[in-house]
Amino acid sequence: MDKFQPVERTLLPNKVAGVIMGRVRSGQLRPGDRLPPERELAQQMHVSRATLREALKVLRLFEIIDAVPNQGTVVKAPRQAVRDQWLAIAGHIDDEDPVEVLEVREALEAQAARLAAQRRTDEDLATLHQSLEALRAQVTAGLDSTQADIAFHHKLVRCAHNRLLLVSMAAVLRAMTGPIWQTLMSSLAGEPDDEVMRDYIEQHAAIDRAVAQLDADAAEAAVRAHLRITLDRLTRWDPPDARSEEEHA
Amino acid sequence: MDKFQPVERTLLPNKVAGVIMGRVRSGQLRPGDRLPPERELAQQMHVSRATLREALKVLRLFEIIDAVPNQGTVVKAPRQAVRDQWLAIAGHIDDEDPVEVLEVREALEAQAARLAAQRRTDEDLATLHQSLEALRAQVTAGLDSTQADIAFHHKLVRCAHNRLLLVSMAAVLRAMTGPIWQTLMSSLAGEPDDEVMRDYIEQHAAIDRAVAQLDADAAEAAVRAHLRITLDRLTRWDPPDARSEEEHA
DNA sequence: GTGTGTCCATTGGTCAGACCAACATACCGA
DNA sequence: TCGGTATGTTGGTCTGACCAATGGACACAC
Incomplete structure (x- = not known):
């Protein structure tokens, strides 16, 4: 009998981050594009703003997006190496x-x-x-x-x-x-x-x-x-x- | 006259993450140690739980800590990792x-x-x-x-x-x-x-x-x-x- | 025309409090 | 001894709110 593997814990923010990142990778979101405001985006994705923000936090760490108050969240161009x-x-x-x-x-x-x-x-x-x-x-x-x-x-x-x-x-x-x-x-x-x-x-x-x-x-x-x-x-x-x-x- | 540089936006979660990371780095928190519960820790650091969680999110990306419900947040960080x-x-x-x-x-x-x-x-x-x-x-x-x-x-x-x-x-x-x-x-x-x-x-x-x-x-x-x-x-x-x-x- | 001041709507940043689900623990009964 | 159960703890998520910075519209002064 095979040993059972621990089932994967699916965390919502990770999933959300994955979805957004997917849009960026697939080109649906291009550098310079602005994401909808957090409140609106959270509503669209049926998650709370806190959850959405944790997702955005990850994307920001990876320098995929950049957020500035009153200007929205924009997709960053990959930094030139x-x-x-x-x-x-x-x-x-x-x-x-x-x-x-x-x-x-x-x-x-x-x-x-x-x-x-x-x-x-x-x-x-x-x-x-x-x-x-x-x-x-x-x-x-x-x-x-x-x-x-x-x-x-x-x-x-x-x-x-x-x-x-x-x-x-x-x-x-x-x-x-x-x-x-x-x-x-x-x-x-x-x-x-x-x-x-x-x-x-x-x-x-x-x-x-x-x-x-x-x-x-x-x-x-x-x-x-x-x-x-x-x-x-x-x-x-x-x-x-x-x-x-x-x-x- | 020199051109002014953009002043840096200091975000709370980053600072919080830095503090905790510093404790791990300095050895005050060792692998296996458990952090206080989020509610308590947030109170200690005078930040909201949401802010604290964004900080923890970053540390989790670095695999410095690992959080599991009802067991708390524990320091992972086996040195070199x-x-x-x-x-x-x-x-x-x-x-x-x-x-x-x-x-x-x-x-x-x-x-x-x-x-x-x-x-x-x-x-x-x-x-x-x-x-x-x-x-x-x-x-x-x-x-x-x-x-x-x-x-x-x-x-x-x-x-x-x-x-x-x-x-x-x-x-x-x-x-x-x-x-x-x-x-x-x-x-x-x-x-x-x-x-x-x-x-x-x-x-x-x-x-x-x-x-x-x-x-x-x-x-x-x-x-x-x-x-x-x-x-x-x-x-x-x-x-x-x-x-x-x-x-x- | 230029620029300065004021107000207002928008937006990310932060906060407080709540509920949920999973789990550990201790206790209970067969 | 072992499964069942009540309960409290903890991370995960949600809701709604306020704050602060900013851009834009508009009026006013030079």
């Missing part, structure tokens, strides 16, 4: 000040480095190593290393195990691939000096090392140092659109 | 992990603090001070400080003089303003004279101080400490004394 907002922001990045973009990137990547140093798995580490070696190979072969560079940083952010951070970084990185940036970068990069290239590799290696050793502070410092070099050159260069209120420090 | 439930509900709304959002915020705001400490003008500083005092006033008055808190952090980012950073931060902050966050935050608050509240103010004051002294490292550290503590208190539901099975994420 942060990652979607990044995409919107990224679309406008092109005409932003490159310094600003780099600073935001520094913010994200420094944090990513911290987290990576705390959370990286051994497989993460292997992948990161691999990217580093690929980068080294490109450089020593005298080939263009842009892709390998981006790949390395991408892998680094991956080690942080934070999807939002990843898409945020991706948005910023993508914004840095525009034509403006390419001319900018190439104008910043001097002759591919041997020593410069060794430094360049070493900076990446330092990041890799810090992450391997689970040293969050070192990882962040390494990332900052790496990006700061570009940033410094940029602030010193900067002529096309001279920023007025530059640093006071 | 509440946190998971929070993540599930918040995540269900916009498919985003609150912890991830917080980490991205930490990234942006830490950077903002660095830049602010380097670039803040005297007017910036005055504005920041003002926000700090407004926050202090709210707290000492025992009022809701959410708006003032957000305003302070917003002003801080403003001091960095980086528009991209500002809009990015705004996007992240927007994701932290829903009713769920509000309820959770209110469960963190204590009495105005409480040590918790003094620390809370002091953390903001430390940020303000570091920015005033042009100390980028200190500013970043202060911001990180503040956010770290908030996140920690937000996600830790074990009473401070009985912390046996720790997660090592």
Whole structure:
């Protein structure tokens, strides 16, 4: 004989909330639509206003509706997720000040480095190593290393195990691939000096090392140092659109 | 002149839910404990039963409590479950992990603090001070400080003089303003004279101080400490004394 | 025309008190 | 011992009311 399951206790407010939510999901109620006044709606559904209000309370917690006195209860548009907002922001990045973009990137990547140093798995580490070696190979072969560079940083952010951070970084990185940036970068990069290239590799290696050793502070410092070099050159260069209120420090 | 922000509508049930949630979080109410009967509890808290029930409705959604007729309302909350439930509900709304959002915020705001400490003008500083005092006033008055808190952090980012950073931060902050966050935050608050509240103010004051002294490292550290503590208190539901099975994420 | 003040209807927020149904408990009788 | 029964407790629901904020209509002053 099977054991009997406890019968489900059907609570009225939940049912009411379900009905309303169903209308929203099915599109009968669209964002911006106003629900009938509570008194009226309660009457329509044959429940008391208290019961209806408990139902609305739930929907409000889920940010499906929003109620304001004397204006009624309206169906809210689902809030834009942060990652979607990044995409919107990224679309406008092109005409932003490159310094600003780099600073935001520094913010994200420094944090990513911290987290990576705390959370990286051994497989993460292997992948990161691999990217580093690929980068080294490109450089020593005298080939263009842009892709390998981006790949390395991408892998680094991956080690942080934070999807939002990843898409945020991706948005910023993508914004840095525009034509403006390419001319900018190439104008910043001097002759591919041997020593410069060794430094360049070493900076990446330092990041890799810090992450391997689970040293969050070192990882962040390494990332900052790496990006700061570009940033410094940029602030010193900067002529096309001279920023007025530059640093006071 | 700054634009005025909409003042926050303080709803009684949310506050009530916050108080009860705070008791659970602090260990004054432990799993298995029974709450007083609704009529009695409502009388104790000087709210109507309807209001109290809306609050309990929220707590039930979080699966913090469970109510069964003629048996009373009992605290469920087997530790970690509440946190998971929070993540599930918040995540269900916009498919985003609150912890991830917080980490991205930490990234942006830490950077903002660095830049602010380097670039803040005297007017910036005055504005920041003002926000700090407004926050202090709210707290000492025992009022809701959410708006003032957000305003302070917003002003801080403003001091960095980086528009991209500002809009990015705004996007992240927007994701932290829903009713769920509000309820959770209110469960963190204590009495105005409480040590918790003094620390809370002091953390903001430390940020303000570091920015005033042009100390980028200190500013970043202060911001990180503040956010770290908030996140920690937000996600830790074990009473401070009985912390046996720790997660090592 | 602009804007300011006043009144009024609407609407969500809150409250007080009541009844219902289910359940626990204790008591009762076979 | 065990089923039946009376009773009080408790959450679930309902009713009706008042409060406070708001938008709109309208009159009035500049």
